[in-house]
Structure formats: C-alpha cells, structure tokens
Amino acid sequence: MLPKLLSREFYERSPEIVAERLLGKRLGRKLGETLLEGIIVETEAYFGLNDPASRAYHGRKNYNSAMWEQPGIAFIYNVHNNWMFNVVAHRSNQIGAVLIRALEPTKGLSVMKRNRPVRNTFDLTNGPGKLTKSLGIDKKLNGISIVSRESEIFITDTNAKFETSSSHRIGVRKDLAKKLRFFIKGNKYVSR
DNA sequence: AGGAAGATCTACT
DNA sequence: GTAGATCTTCCTA
Numbered sequence: 001m002l003p004k005l006l007s008r009e010f011y012e013r014s015p016e017i018v019a020e021r022l023l024g025k026r027l028g029r030k031l032g033e034t035l036l037e038g039i040i041v042e043t044e045a046y047f048g049l050n051d052p053a054s055r056a057y058h059g060r061k062n063y064n065s066a067m068w069e070q071p072g073i074a075f076i077y078n079v080h081n082n083w084m085f086n087v088v089a090h091r092s093n094q095i096g097a098v099l100i101r102a103l104e105p106t107k108g109l110s111v112m113k114r115n116r117p118v119r120n121t122f123d124l125t126n127g128p129g130k131l132t133k134s135l136g137i138d139k140k141l142n143g144i145s146i147v148s149r150e151s152e153i154f155i156t157d158t159n160a161k162f163e164t165s166s167s168h169r170i171g172v173r174k175d176l177a178k179k180l181r182f183f184i185k186g187n188k189y190v191s192r
Numbered sequence: 193a194g195g196a197a198g199a200t201c202t203a204c205t
Numbered sequence: 206g207t208a209g210a211t212c213t214t215c216c217t218a
Contacts, residue, residue, distance in 0.1 A: 080199045081213045
C-alpha cells in the first residue's frame with residue numbers, strides 16, 4: 001500500500017501548526033525516473049504582514065505572491081545564492097508558509113551527492129540551502145502543487161514516533177515572541 | 193546603480 | 206564556537 005499523501009486540507013491551518021505537524025513526514029522529489037526522498041526533521045513557520053521576518057511582511061510582490069495563494073503549493077525564493085523551499089500553509093484568506101530547514105536523506109543519496117558533492121553525508125541536507133541543492137530544487141518549481149502524486153515534489157505521511165522541540169527562528173533579524181522553529185530532538189540532520 | 197537578504201563555506205581563536 | 210567573504214536574485218530609485 002502506498003503511503004498516504006498529505007492533502008490540501010493538511011495545509012489549510014496556521015503555519016505554526018503545519019510546521020510542527022510536518023516533522024517526521026516524508027518529502028519526495030521526482031527527478032525524471034529517479035526518486036529522492038528524505039524525512040523532514042526541521043521546519044520554521046512564517047506569517048504575513050505582521051511578521052517582520054516573513055517574506056510577506058512588505059506586502060505582495062511578484063516573487064512572494066505564492067504566500068497569498070492556495071495552501072499546498074511550493075514557495076521558493078533565493079537568499080545569498082541559496083534557494084529556500086517552503087510550503088504555503090495558512091487558513092483561508094490569510095498569508096503564510098513553512099520553511100523546510102533540514103531533512104534526513106533516505107533515498108537517492110548517490111544522486112544527491114552528485115548534485116551537491118560533500119565529504120560527509122550529514123552535510124547533504126542539514127540546512128535549507130543545502131537540501132534544495134541536493135534535491136535539485138530551484139525557482140522553476142515555485143508555485144507548483146505538492147498535493148498530487150504526479151507532482152515533482154510531494155509529502156507523505158508516516159507513523160514514526162519521536163520527540164520534538166522548538167526554538168526561535170534562525171538567522172532572522174526581528175523575530176516574534178513565539179518560538180516558531182520546530183525540530184526532531186536529537187536528530188543528527190538538524191542544522192544546529 | 194545600489195543595497196539587502198530566513199545561508200554557506202572557509203579559516204581561524 | 207565566531208568572523209568575514211561570497212557575488213545571486215529581486216527590491217527601490
């Protein structure tokens with residue numbers, strides 16, 4: 001039996017809830033015939049106009065418009081020459097996204113290493129810019145749906161059990177009072 | 193034309 | 206652990 005694909009409804013909740021619930025889920029990336037896969041081990045939630053760390057803070061622009069659109073699509077943008085992969089997540093008529101910060105790679109490691117040559121397997125996907133490089137994700141995939149099995153990127157459910165923890169978001173200049181970074185406790189692929 | 197950015201790498205103490 | 210260079214993308218002017 002195929003693992004259960006996360007539906008549109010999964011993403012139609014506050015980014016904070018979705019960020020926490022995405023931990024332990026399986027992220028699949030189809031590259032032609034090849035399937036790359038990893039477990040999501042670290043995420044961050046971003047809100048809209050009231051969140052100074054959010055790409056949406058300064059209002060809707062060409063590059064950030066995905067954050068206003070339908071939950072369950074990819075939102076990809078560049079920072080310091082690194083692509084950031086986010087999933088759009090918010091309640092209806094709101095704004096928000098979840099940044100995928102780190103994965104534990106499970107399938108297609110040799111292809112990932114070709115995309116991003118590193119000595120140590122731990123360095124393959126333990127940061128937001130690293131995992132997009134390893135998985136071959138860039139702006140071309142901005143706005144694609146990830147709630148169909150035909151998608152180039154999709155996320156499936158697992159029944160893994162683990163402990164989670166949270167902290168303030170990494171690298172942001174002005175963070176909110178809430179802790180919006182979530183990670184799997186003790187996982188070796190968490191970025192720090 | 194200039195600047196800022198949710199990062200990463202390298203080279204250190 | 207921390208500091209500095211990086212040299213893309215998209216913003217504002």
